Amino acid sequence: MTRRPLGGGAAVLIGFMGAGKSSVGRVVARRLGAEFVDLDARIESAAGRSVQEIFASQGEGVFRDLEKEAIRQAVSVPGRVLAAGGGAFCDAGNRALLKGYAPVVFLDASPETVIGRLSRDASRPLLQGGDREAKVRELMARRRPAYGKSDFGVSTDGLTVVQVAGRVVALLGDRKGRRK
Numbered sequence: 371m372t373r374r375p376l377g378g379g380a381a382v383l384i385g386f387m388g389a390g391k392s393s394v395g396r397v398v399a400r401r402l403g404a405e406f407v408d409l410d411a412r413i414e415s416a417a418g419r420s421v422q423e424i425f426a427s428q429g430e431g432v433f434r435d436l437e438k439e440a441i442r443q444a445v446s447v448p449g450r451v452l453a454a455g456g457g458a459f460c461d462a463g464n465r466a467l468l469k470g471y472a473p474v475v476f477l478d479a480s481p482e483t484v485i486g487r488l489s490r491d492a493s494r495p496l497l498q499g500g501d502r503e504a505k506v507r508e509l510m511a512r513r514r515p516a517y518g519k520s521d522f523g524v525s526t527d528g529l530t531v532v533q534v535a536g537r538v539v540a541l542l543g544d545r546k547g548r549r550k
């Protein structure tokens with residue numbers, strides 16, 4: 371008998387930029403037979419511009435409002451695997467919606483891993499200009515308490531997307547691994 375995974379096939383992936391939420395989310399959704407929703411992609415299609423353009427022309431506040439709206443819409447349909455942008459879970463309202471929707475899995479990546487993965491990627495507005503390594507360390511440290519409010523944590527350092535997805539799917543099938 372196959373045990374129905376925790377969350378009935380739905381899950382939320384959170385974590386810092388470069389942790390692999392979108393790539394892992396796609397694989398997890400396929401494995402669970404669920405629809406995959408990338409929240410940043412939803413924001414971009416609703417706004418008709420890229421996240422980078424939204425930050426540049428309208429600022430972070432407008433982006434965070436669009437992000438809240440995208441989350442509200444995403445959780446209105448059950449059974450999805452959601453990948454949330456790195457800042458989404460830091461807002462208490464977003465956190466309540468996401469935690470109420472499905473088990474929340476924190477994809478944990480060390481600052482070194484994130485810096486390596488994003489070294490040739492200029493698409494993250496919050497990491498532009500100045501000392502990128504210092505920015506990653508500072509922002510990650512500031513966000514860690516919020517990420518710790520997830521239901522599960524999976525370390526991604528040194529693992530492939532498929533390996534991380536396998537761990538996520540295993541955790542969802544195992545209530546004992548839950549933090550609280």
Ligand code: S3P
Nearest residue numbers: 386387388410455456457494495
């Ligand atoms: C952000 C992360 C980005 C995107 C936006 C803000 C953040 O998503 O939502 O640039 O605040 O960490 P990824 O985590 O997918 O890079």
